[in-house]
Amino acid sequence: MAPVYAMVIPTEKVGLVRLTFQDDGALARISLRAEAVLGASSGESGSRPSKAPSVAAVRRWLQDYMVGAAGDFPGPWSNPGRTDFAQRVYAVVAAVPAGKTMSYGEVAAAAGSSGASRAVGTAMGRNPIPLVVP
Numbered sequence: 395m396a397p398v399y400a401m402v403i404p405t406e407k408v409g410l411v412r413l414t415f416q417d418d419g420a421l422a423r424i425s426l427r428a429e430a431v432l433g434a435s436s437g438e439s440g441s442r443p444s445k446a447p448s449v450a451a452v453r454r455w456l457q458d459y460m461v462g463a464a465g466d467f468p469g470p471w472s473n474p475g476r477t478d479f480a481q482r483v484y485a486v487v488a489a490v491p492a493g494k495t496m497s498y499g500e501v502a503a504a505a506g507s508s509g510a511s512r513a514v515g516t517a518m519g520r521n522p523i524p525l526v527v528p
Contacts, residue, residue, distance in 0.1 A: 399415045413452060419443035419445025419469060420446075421470065421471035474521065480517045483518070498512070
């Protein structure tokens, strides 16, 4: 599914954050420092799908996230992995509790591919939703 709706929200810590959503309301991509990368300005574009979270809900979540107090993302999202390996990696990383860390080697082992730490790094470098799957 192609993205159909976007919102751009200003934050104090990283500047503008752009979130794009699919037509079913699921989060498709988060772009940090959107003004530098996309030339974006705050606001919305497209028509918000009914299941996508409101700008106010995402703004609250981002504010909480920036101070380490965020809960789950306020709307639907799906595992962004395009391969079985990437899906396993993102599932492992998404389950890491806030404030905890795992090395790429630990993630690889937990994803069932010990020794694949470089591949974990590649998958994480391609992660389109970095605040939801940190």
